[in-house]
Amino acid sequence: MRRLSPISMAALAVVVAWALAAVLAPWIAPFPPGRIVTRDSLADLSFRFPLGTDYLGRDMLSRVLFGARYTLGIAALSTSLACLMGVTLGLTAAARGGWFDMAASRILDAMISVPSLLAALVVVSSLGSSIPVLIAVAAVIYTPGAYRLSRAIAVNINAMDFVAVARARGEGTLYLIAAEILPNMILPVLTDFGLRFVFVVLLLTGMSFLGLGIQPPNADWGTLVRENVEGLSFGAPAVITPALAIATLTIAVNALIDSVATGRRDDDIR
Amino acid sequence: MNAAMLRLIALRLALGALTLFIVAALVFTATELLPGDVAEALLGQSATPAAVAGLRAALHLDQPSWWRFCLWLGGLLGGDPGVSLVNRLPVVVLIGNRLPNSLKLASITASVTVPLALLLGITTAMWRGSRYDRMVGMAIIGIVSVPEFLIASLAVLVFAVKLRWLPALAFRAGPQDFWAMMRLLAIPVGTLALVGIGQMSRMTRAALVTVLESSYVEMARLKGAGPLRIVLIHALPNALGPIVNAIALSTSFLLGGVIIVETIFNYPGLAKLMVDAVSTRDLPLVQACAMLFCAAYLALVLVADVVAILSNPRLRQR
Numbered sequence: 378m379r380r381l382s383p384i385s386m387a388a389l390a391v392v393v394a395w396a397l398a399a400v401l402a403p404w405i406a407p408f409p410p411g412r413i414v415t416r417d418s419l420a421d422l423s424f425r426f427p428l429g430t431d432y433l434g435r436d437m438l439s440r441v442l443f444g445a446r447y448t449l450g451i452a453a454l455s456t457s458l459a460c461l462m463g464v465t466l467g468l469t470a471a472a473r474g475g476w477f478d479m480a481a482s483r484i485l486d487a488m489i490s491v492p493s494l495l496a497a498l499v500v501v502s503s504l505g506s507s508i509p510v511l512i513a514v515a516a517v518i519y520t521p522g523a524y525r526l527s528r529a530i531a532v533n534i535n536a537m538d539f540v541a542v543a544r545a546r547g548e549g550t551l552y553l554i555a556a557e558i559l560p561n562m563i564l565p566v567l568t569d570f571g572l573r574f575v576f577v578v579l580l581l582t583g584m585s586f587l588g589l590g591i592q593p594p595n596a597d598w599g600t601l602v603r604e605n606v607e608g609l610s611f612g613a614p615a616v617i618t619p620a621l622a623i624a625t626l627t628i629a630v631n632a633l634i635d636s637v638a639t640g641r642r643d644d645d646i647r
Numbered sequence: 648m649n650a651a652m653l654r655l656i657a658l659r660l661a662l663g664a665l666t667l668f669i670v671a672a673l674v675f676t677a678t679e680l681l682p683g684d685v686a687e688a689l690l691g692q693s694a695t696p697a698a699v700a701g702l703r704a705a706l707h708l709d710q711p712s713w714w715r716f717c718l719w720l721g722g723l724l725g726g727d728p729g730v731s732l733v734n735r736l737p738v739v740v741l742i743g744n745r746l747p748n749s750l751k752l753a754s755i756t757a758s759v760t761v762p763l764a765l766l767l768g769i770t771t772a773m774w775r776g777s778r779y780d781r782m783v784g785m786a787i788i789g790i791v792s793v794p795e796f797l798i799a800s801l802a803v804l805v806f807a808v809k810l811r812w813l814p815a816l817a818f819r820a821g822p823q824d825f826w827a828m829m830r831l832l833a834i835p836v837g838t839l840a841l842v843g844i845g846q847m848s849r850m851t852r853a854a855l856v857t858v859l860e861s862s863y864v865e866m867a868r869l870k871g872a873g874p875l876r877i878v879l880i881h882a883l884p885n886a887l888g889p890i891v892n893a894i895a896l897s898t899s900f901l902l903g904g905v906i907i908v909e910t911i912f913n914y915p916g917l918a919k920l921m922v923d924a925v926s927t928r929d930l931p932l933v934q935a936c937a938m939l940f941c942a943a944y945l946a947l948v949l950v951a952d953v954v955a956i957l958s959n960p961r962l963r964q965r
Contacts, residue, residue, distance in 0.1 A: 483665070483669070484669060486666070487665075487666045487669035487670050487673065488673060490666055490670060490899075490941065490944065490945055490948070491670055491673065491674075491937075491941055492899045492900075492902040492903055492940065492941075492944065493903065494902070494903040494906050494907075495902060495903075495906070495921075495937055495940055495941070496677070498906070498921060498922065498925045498933070498937070499674055499677045499678060499925075499933055499934070499937045500677045500680065501925060502678065502924065502925040502928055502929075502930060502933040503677060503678040503679070503680055503928070503930060503933075504680055505928075575792055579792075579794050579903075582794050582796075583794060583795070583796070583903065583906075583907055586794070586796045586907065586910075587906070587907070587910055587922055588926065589922070589925055589926065599794075599796075602796060602797075602800070606800075609800055609803060609804060609808070610808060611808065612804050612808055612809070616800060617800070617801075617804075620794065620796065620797040620800060621797070623793070623794055623797065624792070624793045624794070624797055627792040627793065627794075628788070628789055628792050628793065630792075631788050631792045632788070635788065
């Protein structure tokens with residue numbers, strides 16, 4: 378195990394803290410997220426309400442903590458689905474080649490050329506916005522990227538001697554994928570997972586910000602920014618804190634990926 | 648221009664057309680996912696069966712979906728993408744009203760973003776590994792991993808609310824002189840430029856670094872060429888193709904920014920039109936806007952591909 382730099386330690390701490398916040402929200406939030414606790418709406422930071430209050434006078438700290446469940450939960454689920462589908466398809470295409478590879482590559486390449494927010498808007502315009510739809514849409518949008526990466530790596534590994542040996546031994550495609558190719562591409566796939574997680578978080582919060590993502594009374598961090606946007610004209614913390622929450626999460630994940638990726642580059646040189 | 652180049656360009660054109668066709672099929676399928684019937688959904692529960700049947704016929708819903716896809720595609724190609732379900736206006740008119748505004752925003756943003764991104768990308772590639780490179784790299788990671796609405800909100804907070812230098816809204820009706828318009832558009836364009844510069848300069852740097860690490864550049868360095876000469880005379884001509892590609896590909900990220908920024912600042916452009924159409928579930932308008940954006944993006948990528956082919960010195964001989 379490589380020693381992590383101070384920056385990546387801090388980034389890891391931020392990611393773990395948000396994950397804990399998402400899991401423990403019902404126990405650590407000072408108030409129920411939907412309860413109006415004061416008549417002082419869009420209030421400033423105070424001892425009683427550490428992150429101020431929202432446009433209805435609800436406690437922002439509680440709402441941000443519960444928002445973490447939506448933002449992190451949905452993003453983690455969609456990213457996992459996207460990587461699962463992308464890697465499966467990519468490995469199959471690399472191991473089988475032929476018409477399957479051709480057709481999958483062409484269609485998924487066309488999917489990449491539709492900008493992600495645009496694709497999400499098109500689907501939501503017909504299906505409406507609900508949490509299952511958002512999870513599925515984000516998963517499908519980010520599958521082609523995961524496919525492209527895993528296929529490219531797998532094609533390289535597939536050409537190596539140990540795979541040729543296994544194939545000559547008469548092993549089937551499934552064995553080749555699971556036992557020979559997959560174990561050798563765990564690190565790039567994990568890095569890719571982190572990168573895609575950031576994209577999904579930005580996509581989901583963007584959709585919610587447009588009013589087309591998570592619908593009230595549920596609220597992810599994007600919804601929280603949208604709800605309180607009128608407070609922007611006098612700099613209410615209710616607008617800034619959820620946006621900062623998104624920023625801390627995405628920057629931390631990116632910093633983590635960066636340190637892992639640089640580590641790999643150093644390994645290559647040695 | 649020679650035969651090899653022409654063949655490559657023709658191949659790219661065919662590939663672009665095929666991609667656009669697949670995209671059209673994807674957009675059409677995505678809007679067909681709705682279980683049940685658009686006609687019933689539009690007319691509500693109190694509609695008479697005759698009214699539903701009439702609307703179904705008018706919308707061609709009684710036809711099989713592959714045939715509706717052909718009709719729709721034919722309409723798009725013929726310049727008639729249908730009629731809005733919400734206000735019965737032709738989609739062409741709705742889009743035509745907004746298109747000039749979007750083009751204005753796009754051209755101002757591009758004229759700010761591209762030169763700055765190139766400058767940053769080239770300088771960071773020249774001094775890669777230096778403190779300057781690392782600082783810029785960290786700033787860019789920060790910018791691209793933050794949602795556009797945070798950048799826009801912070802800009803409004805600082806420049807419009809706290810300092811009162813700029814107006815907070817981007818659109819005001821009526822004629823206005825050039826400087827008034829620039830002041831109105833400063834924050835939206837600034838936000839978009841920041842996002843665009845982040846993506847473009849990172850990709851430009853990556854493209855140039857690949858070339859700078861090739862052996863012929865090392866040869867030039869050994870020969871004693873200065874850093875400026877190496878970048879401008881030796882590296883740039885070969886990196887031009889990848890750089891133009893990087894610029895075209897970054898517009899995909901910019902589009903997400905445009906959708907958010909037009910909504911925040913209530914700017915009457917195409918992206919705002921599309922977001923409103925999604926809220927009212929005006930499917931023909933959503934489809935047409937989506938296809939317009941995708942076609943514009945694919946056209947940009949295609950132009951970049953052609954530029955890359957034309958600028959490739961290895962293809963110029965013969």
